[in-house]
Amino acid sequence: MNINVLFKKKKPKEDKMSPDFQPQEPDLLYREIHMNGSPPIRMEAKNLTVKYGTVTGVKNVSLPVYNEKVTALIGPSGCGKTTFLRALNRMHDLTPNAKVTGEVLLDGNNIYAPRVNPVTIRRKVGMVFQKPTPFPTMSIYDNVVAGLKLVGIRNKAFLNEVCEKALRQAALWDEVKDRLGSPGGSISGGQQQRLSIARALAIEPEVILMDEPTSSLDPLSSSKIEDLINDLKKKYAIVIVTHNMQQAARVSDNTGFFYVGDLVEFGPTDKLFTNPSHKRTEEYLTGKFG
């Protein structure tokens, strides 16, 4: 009998794959189709359903994530925004009772295909959480390069360079450059959140997922992070969950409106906010519920 049977391995694929396994090169034809006319799609959910036991988190959601664009997800509390977001980098693998069906394509390849290693996917699809999550005992420097050290990069000069670059991108460099050695838990909440972003950027993902990244921050820190998102979208595809309508309107190019597990409407942000096609969306945007 395989010893692994005895251990917590809800998703037996995880960690079992050889670490150097990479998904295949993106399908060229697929890329071409999207290059012509519509902006290129970096990620795409197809008929994605996530269930927690008998509770349905999201059902049958199909949604594209365009490259170099910001996609905002809005909707009332408990409608499945976080659930959907976590399905995009296989974070549900860690939730014992969560079950994902459907497909999520990253550059045309299904990340839920049998031989895909979730660890590789998470390196390509980074995530920033609602609460700042620096590793409190690690120094600021070590926090930023934590993801690089995981894959065995030890070259000091290279790490220094990446650290500075990521911190600059996250608009944190000037505030911490003199104390890179102090613990990640020793800076303010807003700085910690930007540190979490820098840490996600350092491994150069393709897509960045952000779950209410400014909800625990003051207005000044929030606006810094919004500026940062505007900046980052020149290079990355970004998906952001937010409860703040103005924020969604300010930073995003496309918006998806979720309601009790359904994606009610998805479209360009200006259109969705000024002229929604669905009654529910309009009601939500005008504050009739939620």
Next chain:
Amino acid sequence: MTTNQTASHSLVLSRPLPAIYRWLGDKIFLTVAVTLGLSIIFLAGAMAWVLINDGSLAFREFGVIGFLTGTTWDPGVNFTFGALPFIFGTVVTSVVALALAFFPAVAVAIVIAEYAYGWLAKIIETLVHLIAAIPSVVVGIWGIFVFAPWMREKVYMPIFMWAAESQPSLLPILGNPIGYGMTTATIILALMIVPFTTALTRNAIRQVPKEQREAARALGATRWEVIRMAVLPYARGGILAGAILSLGRAVGETMAVAMLIGNKNTFPFSIMGPAATMPSVIINEFREAVGNLHLSSLMAIGLVLFVIAIVVNLIAAYITRKLAITGGQGI
């Protein structure tokens, strides 16, 4: 909006409790809590006072330093009492026992908290708790009839024979291979504190927030890497404090050690040969203590033990506070 409405409704519907009752409840609770708290402090103080009072004869006779550093314990002829052999025996057995127990205990705690399926974790945990529940004297009996003879046959004798043939100079360091002695007692002690260290480590690991693990996962960490970069650093204060509390446990463990350590009161101790610890000498001698000075010396040893126990616990509390993680989610 809606919550405000329900709140005001319920205020109208149910009459609020008169303030006097609430004030009274507060006062009663405060009084009970303070009384209980104070009586515990009083109890500890009274114990310390008895130990100091009864041990003072020994301290006066040999001086505090003289008593603590004295190497002769002779209740039979010269009535000279020095505690160093027992302090030494206690420190060596408990520190080495902790060193032996620590890594296995942490490993088991990691398996329980992070790796094993729910049911398997429960089984392992129950087994570990069962070890902790075995009365010390039963462990001692098992040691006397099973473990010590086995150690003598399979470990001490071969080593002794080898040394006798090729390295006679080692013989005094190794000591008599009778089976009862410092090494046997230390190994048993290690076994006895493993459950304790495991439980404390597991608690520390369980307190690591989910967000920390997920943050590591989101960076592409594998399961073991999550433990290494997020879980263990976050839990290090709790783990260290647990280790020190386990040390306190080992220092005070009496019965099994007294049954297995061979009880030799005089220096020098050897690796395999008999020795003694503070608790073991107290339990072995307090009933047939001859004369006031002997009894007082035992009391003085009790006082030293008491102080060590308090210091160990204070250190553990200090470490918990010092290494407690406050950051990680905004300060």
